[in-house]
Amino acid sequence: MKKTTLFFALLLAFIGMAFTFGNDHNGYHIGDTARDFKLKNVDGSMVGLADAKKAEGYVVIFTCNHCPFSIAYEDRIIAIHKKYAKKGFPVIAINPNDKDVAPDDSFEKMQARAKEKKFAFSYLYDETQEIAKAYGATRTPHVFLLDKNRVVRYIGAIDDNSEEPDAVKEKYLENAIDALLAGKEIAVKETKAVGCTIKWSKKK
Amino acid sequence: MHMLYPAIRLLPFLLYAAFLPAQNSIPFIKKDQLAYWKNAETDTVRVLNFWATWCGPCVKELPAFDSLQAKYADQNVQVILISNDFRKNVEQKLLQFIQQKGLKSQVVFLDERNPNDFINLVDPSWSGAIPATLILSGRNKSFRFHEGELEYAELEKMLLEIR
Numbered sequence: 465m466k467k468t469t470l471f472f473a474l475l476l477a478f479i480g481m482a483f484t485f486g487n488d489h490n491g492y493h494i495g496d497t498a499r500d501f502k503l504k505n506v507d508g509s510m511v512g513l514a515d516a517k518k519a520e521g522y523v524v525i526f527t528c529n530h531c532p533f534s535i536a537y538e539d540r541i542i543a544i545h546k547k548y549a550k551k552g553f554p555v556i557a558i559n560p561n562d563k564d565v566a567p568d569d570s571f572e573k574m575q576a577r578a579k580e581k582k583f584a585f586s587y588l589y590d591e592t593q594e595i596a597k598a599y600g601a602t603r604t605p606h607v608f609l610l611d612k613n614r615v616v617r618y619i620g621a622i623d624d625n626s627e628e629p630d631a632v633k634e635k636y637l638e639n640a641i642d643a644l645l646a647g648k649e650i651a652v653k654e655t656k657a658v659g660c661t662i663k664w665s666k667k668k
Numbered sequence: 669m670h671m672l673y674p675a676i677r678l679l680p681f682l683l684y685a686a687f688l689p690a691q692n693s694i695p696f697i698k699k700d701q702l703a704y705w706k707n708a709e710t711d712t713v714r715v716l717n718f719w720a721t722w723c724g725p726c727v728k729e730l731p732a733f734d735s736l737q738a739k740y741a742d743q744n745v746q747v748i749l750i751s752n753d754f755r756k757n758v759e760q761k762l763l764q765f766i767q768q769k770g771l772k773s774q775v776v777f778l779d780e781r782n783p784n785d786f787i788n789l790v791d792p793s794w795s796g797a798i799p800a801t802l803i804l805s806g807r808n809k810s811f812r813f814h815e816g817e818l819e820y821a822e823l824e825k826m827l828l829e830i831r
Contacts, residue, residue, distance in 0.1 A: 532720075532722045536754075566724075602795035602797045602815075603796055603797035620784075621783070621784065624781065624784060625781050625782065626754075626783075627754045627755060627756070627781075628781075631781065633782075634782070655784045656783060656787040656788065656794070656795065657784065657787075657796050658718075658752050658783045658796045658797075659796055659797055659798075660723060660797065660798070661723075661725060661797040661798065661799075661815075661816060661817075
């Protein structure tokens with residue numbers, strides 16, 4: 465009898481594992497606790513999540529200089545930071561691209577871009593690509609919304625229309641932040657968007 | 669006659685591929701078209717490539733798709749290059765691009781606003797990053813999906829695995 469119970473328990477465990485490993489992507493899923501980091505900001509300082517004092521959460525966005533989708537979203541990222549940083553949700557932008565593969569995404573070019581567009585948020589360089597890999601970022605832009613305990617609460621796109629900001633119907637990211645601020649359940653927790661692949665280093 | 673039928677159906681396409689240097693207009697498709705291709709019962713093997721003119725790795729792998737199309741055109745293989753360019757760039761930039769490059773494979777524009785509506789339809793494992801390639805065999809209901817750049821040899825291997 466006990467053996468049978470054990471057998472079924474093991475069977476269930478295996479089925480559970482199969483589903484877990486069969487999931488479509490590596491990196492974080494909704495509900496996982498995200499790791500902190502220390503990456504070089506465009507101002508030369510080393511910045512991590514812990515540096516955002518009195519944060520209610522973190523809007524981590526993997527983005528870059530060169531990708532047309534990142535460029536299309538640049539002004540919207542600036543606006544989101546302006547709107548939500550004061551409510552405790554600062555944007556932390558991270559460029560994960562290898563500069564040898566995407567020369568426009570070098571640290572110097574990041575500094576130039578941040579200056580030109582007057583980024584009020586941190587724009588960090590994930591030079592080893594370790595953070596992009598840990599988070600499971602695959603494209604730019606790719607958003608990970610964390611609550612104040614660094615639990616991943618939303619993953620995906622900023623909204624539903626990259627080309628025409630005026631024609632946006634669903635502001636996925638803003639809706640998710642609003643829900644967290646209101647202590648409500650986030651309605652849409654994961655979305656997908658077309659984006660540029662992350663330019664992984666060719667050096668092994 | 670039955671044996672001839674697939675060849676006859678392909679005739680317009682073959683003539684098109686042989687005599688026109690590159691297409692001079694770009695058909696717009698909706699996600700229903702993707703769903704149709706995914707479920708079509710057909711002898712044609714479709715190679716769907718999701719790309720954009722602004723995407724470096726996509727542009728780099730285009731010749732591999734044209735080579736594949738040229739080699740297998742008489743074997744019921746149809747390459748369809750599905751552009752994810754911005755809509756405002758279709759008439760000018762995209763058209764110019766395919767004419768300049770002399771692309772022989774069929775190019776279409778995916779006229780969908782919200783990618784969240786079609787990415788999972790293409791393949792649940794697709795994150796949305798391009799390039800991405802889906803090869804569909806309507807005959808034996810099998811498919812292969814790959815996210816990221818492909819070399820010609822890898823592409824041909826994917827095709828031969830399911831054809």
